[in-house]
Amino acid sequence: MTKNAFAHALPAALLGLALTGPAQADIKDYEFQLVKNEVKQGDAVLDVRLVDRRSGKPVPDAVIMAKRMDMAPDSMEEMTSKIEQLPSPEPGVYRFKTKLTMAGGWRLSLGAKVQGETGTVENKLVLQAVK
Template sequence: MTTSILTRAASAALLGLVLAGTARADIKDYEFQLVKDELKQGDAVLDVRLIDKRTGKPVPDAVIFAKRLDMAPDSMEEMATKIEQLPSPEPGVYRFKAKLSMAGGWRLSLGAKVQGETGTLDNKLVLKAVK
């Protein structure tokens, strides 16, 4: 009888460890990555991939609620441009249209909610506009 109780306790502890190992991801397990980090000055289309860093797989259906594109890398944060979200070309890739009015460094700031996760994903990505 004592052996049975110990076996059950050990099984329960092992199950707890397994379940803890398969817990939900943390919002820090996701990140946006630029598909191209160098674009031509002028009207530009920016593609950004959202990935699960644990698996390297793309993450579709995130809700992007904040977006900003400015020249902060060149110490001109006040130099911002409009950015418009376009339909996704493929799952896990988010597309934006913007006018890169000057050559130089640009910072894309994105805020998003990942389906099934709590918290907000905030990433800042740096790209370069060339003539």
């Protein structure tokens, strides 16, 4: 390649890189994580962190689309509890209020939309209610 041909090829290569941009995330790159796996039975406040698995950083401003609390871990999926979203205590942490009527295993199922991503983050988190 001559010096002149190289001079023409370099801008074209740089333009190609600029147009492709950074690699896009996949919705599977995100996950919910319980801040605490054990909570007192009764009225409970649950904090859940939404994390980008690639960087480990919290993901703020997701829109929670679905939430459910049940006792599926103890083979009582029909045993449910109402769950209400509360204001976030910090970016990337999502807070919920529920009533854990019995001690035992509870499952928190969440679905959320992440800003700028296609698809829904869905996770089922298991926690323990203790007396």
